[in-house]
Amino acid sequence: MLQEFLDWAYARHTNTLSWYIRPLFVLPLAYFAWRRSWKGIALTIVALLTSMFWFPPPERVDPHVQAFLDMEKELILSIGDLSPFHVLGVLAVIGSLTALCLAFWHRSLGWGLVIINLMALLKVVWSVGEGDDSGWAVLLPAVVGLVLCDTAIVWIARRFRLPISLRRP
Template sequence: MLQEFLDWAYARHTNTLSWYIRPLFVLPLAYFAWRRSWKGIALTIVALLTSMFWFPPPQQVDPQVQAFLDMEKELILNIGELSPLYLLSVLAVVGSLTALCLAFWRRSLGWGLVIINLIAVLKVAWSISEGGDSGWAVLLPAAVGLLLCDLAIIWAARRLHLPISLRRPRTATGPGS
């Protein structure tokens, strides 16, 4: 039964529409971190983890996409043989999402943008490093997602008159401050 579910989910993961929407989960994640909503952050993480099988399987799978997903599947299936690189990759994902939430929790749009851009660059670099030529399949969805996230955050900052800075926002310290 578990294998049937995994096969069902994997077939849907080959639909690259999910590859394009997944980076956009950065926006609600940032929003809920800014609002300091643990519930919103948790729901966004659940949505992010399930989004890979929201779409139907494609009629035809790009061979580069298939090769990349086969590489990822092989890594996951060999989880018993945890290599240091695999463990580092998992820690990098958890750490980067934690850093992203922390940046917005602390109201730093500048650091949030730095982390978003770093996540996208590292995702592409890891994909090419681990997947070889098939890793390039990640480039366009990551670039589109990055561009949309950056533009949305910059637009919101300008609309709400929020500074985009790497410095911590000042707080009033007393009368007349």
């Protein structure tokens, strides 16, 4: 039963639409951290984790996407044999989401933008480092998400006359 669910979810994860929307979860995560809403943060994380199988499986899967996801699947299935580098990768994801929430919780748009940009950069670096040529499949969704998130945050800051600074207001 579990294997059937995993196969079902994996087939949907090959739909790159989920790759494009996943970075956009930064915006509600930042909003709920700004509002200091634990419930909103938790719901956003659940949505983020489930978003990979919201879309139907594509009719055709790009070979680079398939190779990259095969690498990720192999990595996940070898969880008992993880190297310190892989453990650091998992901790980096958790740490970056925590840092993002803390930046917006403390009302620092500047640090929030720094963290968002670092998250996108590190995602691409990790993807290419782990997935070789297939890792480049992550580049366009990461850049599109980054541009949309940065633009939205800067627009909101200007709209509400909020300072974009590395200092707390």
